[in-house]
Amino acid sequence: MIKLSLPFTEEKIRALKVGDAVEVSGVVFTGRDAVHKYLHEGGKLPPGVSLRDGIIYHCGPVMMQHDDGSWKCTAAGPTTSIREEPDQGQIIRDFGVRAVIGKGGMGDRTLAACKEHGCVYLHGVGGAAQVLAECVKKVRNVYFLKEFGSPEAIWELEVENFPAVVTIDAHGNSLHREIFAASQAKLAQLI
Amino acid sequence: MTMLHDSLVELIRRTSAEIPDDVLQSILAALEAEKKGTIAEAAMKIIEKNIELAKRKSQPICQDTGSVIFYVDCPVGFDQITFHETAREAVKDATKKGFLRQNSVDSLTGKNDGTNLGPGAPTVHFHQHRTEDVQVRLMLKGGGCENVGAQYSLPIEKLHANRDLDGCRKVILDAVLQAQGKGCGPGVLGVCIGGDRATGYEFSKQQLLRLIPDRNPVPELDKLEQDIFKTANELGIGPMGFGGKTTLLGVKICAANRVPASFFVSVSYMCWAFRRQGVSLSPAGKIEKWLY
Ligand code: SF4
Numbered sequence: 416m417i418k419l420s421l422p423f424t425e426e427k428i429r430a431l432k433v434g435d436a437v438e439v440s441g442v443v444f445t446g447r448d449a450v451h452k453y454l455h456e457g458g459k460l461p462p463g464v465s466l467r468d469g470i471i472y473h474c475g476p477v478m479m480q481h482d483d484g485s486w487k488c489t490a491a492g493p494t495t496s497i498r499e500e501p502d503q504g505q506i507i508r509d510f511g512v513r514a515v516i517g518k519g520g521m522g523d524r525t526l527a528a529c530k531e532h533g534c535v536y537l538h539g540v541g542g543a544a545q546v547l548a549e550c551v552k553k554v555r556n557v558y559f560l561k562e563f564g565s566p567e568a569i570w571e572l573e574v575e576n577f578p579a580v581v582t583i584d585a586h587g588n589s590l591h592r593e594i595f596a597a598s599q600a601k602l603a604q605l606i
Numbered sequence: 607m608t609m610l611h612d613s614l615v616e617l618i619r620r621t622s623a624e625i626p627d628d629v630l631q632s633i634l635a636a637l638e639a640e641k642k643g644t645i646a647e648a649a650m651k652i653i654e655k656n657i658e659l660a661k662r663k664s665q666p667i668c669q670d671t672g673s674v675i676f677y678v679d680c681p682v683g684f685d686q687i688t689f690h691e692t693a694r695e696a697v698k699d700a701t702k703k704g705f706l707r708q709n710s711v712d713s714l715t716g717k718n719d720g721t722n723l724g725p726g727a728p729t730v731h732f733h734q735h736r737t738e739d740v741q742v743r744l745m746l747k748g749g750g751c752e753n754v755g756a757q758y759s760l761p762i763e764k765l766h767a768n769r770d771l772d773g774c775r776k777v778i779l780d781a782v783l784q785a786q787g788k789g790c791g792p793g794v795l796g797v798c799i800g801g802d803r804a805t806g807y808e809f810s811k812q813q814l815l816r817l818i819p820d821r822n823p824v825p826e827l828d829k830l831e832q833d834i835f836k837t838a839n840e841l842g843i844g845p846m847g848f849g850g851k852t853t854l855l856g857v858k859i860c861a862a863n864r865v866p867a868s869f870f871v872s873v874s875y876m877c878w879a880f881r882r883q884g885v886s887l888s889p890a891g892k893i894e895k896w897l898y
Binding site: 434436475476477479489490491492495518519520538540541542543544545546549578580582590591594595597598599601602605606 | 645648649652653655656659660663665666667668669670704707748750753775776779783786787788790837840841842843844846847848849877878879
């Protein structure tokens with residue numbers, strides 16, 4: 416188990432390899448379809464949001480607002496990442512992202528961007544909404560809530576020991592590709 | 607509010623927050639089987655902990671609370687209209703209470719009015735029987751795993767799949783291969799061989815109402831189920847597609863007649879967050895027994 420604290424350095428990220436189990440602590444920002452589309456089209460991050468040496472988390476959390484206006488996260492599992500494949504590489508490059516958290520893996524363009532710019536893809540456990548919500552210690556802020564709606568907004572979360580697995584590293588390796596190839600070969604034998 | 611309404615809200619709550627015992631047992635067995643210290647084992651541990659937490663906090667196991675699908679077995683003369691209306695109210699109230707996420711989107715406008723109600727939402731299937739009891743089963747079918755469902759029209763040259771049981775085996779295993787990493791495995795397959803496109807998918811989903819450890823009474827299908835289960839778990843895909851021993855928790859297959867011109871194999875995939883429950887109701891709508 417490798418402990419990772421934000422912000423990251425390129426060196427620390429490049430030291431990771433496919434199959435490493437990690438636990439992330441620090442401030443992360445969520446972003447899914449609407450955010451990726453907005454950034455891809457040249458949109459600017461609002462003041463207070465910086466992805467540089469940080470994480471973008473593919474997640475549409477379930478949030479409850481207390482009477483005093485503060486938020487509590489009641490479910491926070493990863494959502495399917497491949498939908499962001501068209502824009503992810505550019506966002507990694509332009510905003511200096513060091514890690515993407517999601518589920519289901521990503522494609523060749525993201526793989527190439529990870530290699531070129533020193534970024535990794537961290538796979539969360541899909542469906543583990545309650546365990547992952549417990550890792551969210553504090554909801555610090557929310558941006559674009561009105562524009563994009565709650566699941567699509569940028570949520571600034573303080574997480575502690577958030578578990579994930581490196582499935583795309585910064586050296587051009589993809590666990591998804593490896594396992595697909597191995598299982599396909601195995602199936603050819605068994606069929 | 608009627609007793610039926612309250613019973614249905616409780617059915618929804620329990621389905622969303624508590625995994626049925628047969629699924630839990632198979633998940634625990636899968637956790638046991640994974641090699642210690644692997645990422646597959648770590649993923650299964652998180653899954654186990656998540657199941658425990660959701661039950662304790664009475665909150666959704668997974669944030670995608672899925673398509674809401676009721677299966678109702680009822681006596682002749684049962685008032686289906688009232689049941690359907692009550693089910694809609696129950697879904698709306700269960701959403702307000704947070705047992706269901708605001709999860710239903712108008713396909714034309716993209717709007718989500720937050721009620722979980724609309725055309726086909728929830729879906730209710732009625733089936734009459736000659737006994738007096740009413741049984742209501744509920745499935746919450748997540749989107750990620752629904753997306754990896756597949757329908758094959760045999761023959762398929764690329765997969766060397768002909769119109770026979772061996773061809774069925776090949777396409778079902780192809781579905782497992784293609785689903786890897788995407789549908790939050792380990793999962794359970796419901797399969798229908800035959801039927802038209804609509805009934806094929808419908809029957810494949812209904813197979814997921816069977817208990818995981820049960821055995822198929824049709825010898826050919828039983829053999830195929832065991833074979834797919836064993837073969838799929840030799841592929842090394844593992845939980846979340848991280849690699850590992852457990853790719854599937856179960857396989858359930860049925861057959862339906864087809865027309866000579868068609869040969870469909872329909873595969874529904876259910877993620878580890880397998881949410882289904884059921885109740886027997888008294889004539890007044892009170893829960894008398896839990897079915898899973
Ligand atoms: S596939 Fe299942 S476990 Fe995964 S996110 Fe969807 S509903 Fe949840």
